[in-house]
Amino acid sequence: MARQSEYQRLIHEMYNLRRFGIKLELTTMQRMLDALGRPHTRYETIHIAGTNGKGSIATTLATILHAAGYRTGLYTSPHLVTFNERIQINNRPVSNAAVVRACKAVRGLSGDGREPTFFEYTTAMAFYLFAELGVDIAVIETGMGGRFDATNIITPCLSVISNISVEHRMYLGNTLGEIAGEKAGIIKPGVPVVTGARQKPVLDVIKKVAKKQAAPLYRLGGEFRVRRHGDGTFSYHGISHRWDRLRTVLAGGFQMDNAALALAGCELLMASGKPLSEATVRKGLASTRWPARLEIVSDSPTILIDGAHNLQAAKNLAAFLSEQMAGRKITLVAGILDDKPYRAMLRALVPLCDRVILTRAQIGRAIAPEILEREARNLGATRTHVVDRVDKALAFALAHTPKKSGAVCVAGSLYVAGEARHAIKKQGEMQPAI
Incomplete structure (x- = not known):
């Protein structure tokens, strides 16, 4: 009972951090993670940004990687019922005790004269727990934007930008091009990037950033595509693979596009040496669950x-x-x-x-x-x-x-x-x- 009371008290303290608002800079995150011993460098990461679908893509990739035998972390937001849902290991939320340990480890680590925001605090907690609990690879969803998002402290092995539409104008800009520039901020030098964006002003920005970073770019409708079938299945015509009659239990035709982005990511992971088989991809895809989405x-x-x-x-x-x-x-x-x-x-x-x-x-x-x-x-x-x-x-x-x-x-x-x-x-x- 004492542990539960401590958990509730610390969660309440974190929620109060919302009053500090959004800070568009990464200095605080860098200092916090340095003080923690740079936990985000102890495992591989996949970084996912976008307007819609990034949670579905993140969960699909995490499920497939777990099915392949990897100890997999998943960081998403917001949660639906309990805070623990944000930080998962092998598709299961971490325990209350783990949240308490992470809270205590992160508390007071800003070191630059201002308190971290709620999202900075929870991101540092997630990175700390993924290292402590020994994940092999973590799938990380941005909170908002990309360039100055708290998660953008990582150097991933794969970047994904789902799609882009106008949102959060106060922070990201008023045009699709400006917003695309913020989202494309997750693209790192030499790291392959997959995108589902199709609008010309958006693609123009993503292409420009990818070229500047020498990051190979793969586009839905370009280097890979999907074909829907009347029985609810779809075929994936990929970068170097073709997988027919795939099925996702996530409802909505747009989920097939989200699945395609995850599958393109799997292909790139396979090309880098990850032992992902077609059978594992099918199993993971068919067993992905993402609550409160249709x-x-x-x-x-x-x-x-x-x-x-x-x-x-x-x-x-x-x-x-x-x-x-x-x-x-x-x-x-x-x-x-x-x-x-x-x-x-x-x-x-x-x-x-x-x-x-x-x-x-x-x-x-x-x-x-x-x-x-x-x-x-x-x-x-x-x-x-x-x-x-x-x-x-x-x-x-x-x-x-x-x-x-x-x-x-x-x-x-x-x-x-x-x-x-x-x-x-x-x-x-x-x-x-x-």
Whole structure:
């Protein structure tokens, strides 16, 4: 009990670090890691940036590497329910005791006159634990951007840039080209880079940076591609391999593109001497799980949870609802953070829904649900409701949605998705569809 109390106290202290905001520099991270003995240099790393899909790609690569026998670390953000989800070993969150050890190791190490941000602190913790727990290779997802992201202290064996759209303008820039420049900051000298970006201004920037760094560049739709089949499988036409009739359990057609980026990464790892077989790649791909991304957690009634935390993700969710849930009476439970284009996100989703329930996650950056409700009504929604807490909003949705002909869709924020998953699991109602 004492250990749990210490864990909760330290987690609370870390969350309070949010007040220091985002600092676009790497000096603090460098000094912290130097003080820890440079743990990030004791294992190989793969670095992943992008707007959408980077978590899916990171998890897929980590799962494949684990299936191949590597002791694999995975660092992603944000978490859905517990902080430990951010730092995983062999696809399992680290223990509370490990979090406590890492907290104590990192505490007070900034050494340059300012406190580290929450993300700097947790990144240092992850790098420390990966070394302490003896991983062979760690898959690292950026938090935001790339060039000055806290994770960009590593020199990886592979870089991946999933895709790029306009986001975080205050920090990354107002144009696709400016944002691409920040994301491309993860490209290191001579390190191969894989990208799913297709827009010309984005590719122009990535090509320029890759050329400057003498980093071999491999593009989805260029050096490798996918072909979708009607039975839900796809074929991968790769850099030097062709793998037919592959299957990913992650829902949504865009996940095949994400899988292709992971597979191209696997090819490059194979070329560098990593013993990854086709059988291992297939096994890892088919067993990858990534919660709260088009995740059906119950089929009686149907409950779909999707983070859909930005405009492109909302559009992807809308496409899934149109294709897979046509004719269903959909109840949308939505909460959105204040740095997101909530009007455009609601415009993508509200017209597809029979009822709309607006809520908010328990985080200071959540938009007031009353503001979201006004926008939903402006979009023509006649059955709208405000329910301030996610668990209560979900209960209300289930009580007002037909079990057989309806479906509940929770979306708009990974924080909302996490609170919904926690509420369902707590009630013992989560029944993953096979």
